Amino acid sequence: MIRAIYPGSFDPVTLGHLDIIERASKIYDELLVGVLGNNTKSPLFSVDERVTMLKEVTKHLDNVKIISSDGLLVDAAKENDVQVIVRGLRAITDFEYELQMAQTNRMLNKDIDTMFLTTSVEYSFLSSTTVKEIAHFGGDVSKFLPACVVDRLKEKMIIK
Numbered sequence: 015m016i017r018a019i020y021p022g023s024f025d026p027v028t029l030g031h032l033d034i035i036e037r038a039s040k041i042y043d044e045l046l047v048g049v050l051g052n053n054t055k056s057p058l059f060s061v062d063e064r065v066t067m068l069k070e071v072t073k074h075l076d077n078v079k080i081i082s083s084d085g086l087l088v089d090a091a092k093e094n095d096v097q098v099i100v101r102g103l104r105a106i107t108d109f110e111y112e113l114q115m116a117q118t119n120r121m122l123n124k125d126i127d128t129m130f131l132t133t134s135v136e137y138s139f140l141s142s143t144t145v146k147e148i149a150h151f152g153g154d155v156s157k158f159l160p161a162c163v164v165d166r167l168k169e170k171m172i173i174k
């Protein structure tokens with residue numbers, strides 16, 4: 015049995031993330047989606063809010079489980095008996111950072127490998143940051159996000 019983890023900030027989860035989750039869930043027996051604290055970004059949504067949205071948008075996928083961790087990714091992977099880290103690659107600009115992360119994680123734990131899924135073309139430009147920027151200026155984000163996430167983002171922008 016192969017259990018994989020797809021880690022990220024998911025602030026918030028986009029259709030690009032969901033595409034990777036759906037595809038990875040078909041490849042691996044079990045897929046954990048890990049909301050990980052990222053100390054270089056200040057998030058719009060709390061970890062609990064991000065976990066709730068991910069649970070909602072993945073409820074049709076039986077072998078997907080959402081977890082959160084504020085520690086090192088390799089430690090969360092080891093604790094959960096995970097053999098593979100899944101990451102998405104959008105463009106060549108993602109590659110340098112992703113390569114560095116994958117090699118670092120392999121130095122930290124040689125038993126855990128990183129595997130990359132390339133983005134579906136229609137989502138290749140999509141990032142949570144861009145979506146938040148569009149929403150901030152009142153633009154329509156419904157093409158980029160699952161419907162329930164659109165509502166949460168609108169609420170958040172009104173509250174802010």
Ligand code: ADP
Pocket residue numbers: 021022023024025028029030031034052100101102103104108132133134137138139140141142
């Ligand atoms: P992080 O802060 O760890 O980069 P993100 O939530 O921004 O977390 O992204 C998590 C993972 O999903 C990363 O591997 C990222 O490259 C990938 N990803 C983000 N958006 C897309 C997309 N539109 N298509 C494919 N992969 C994506």
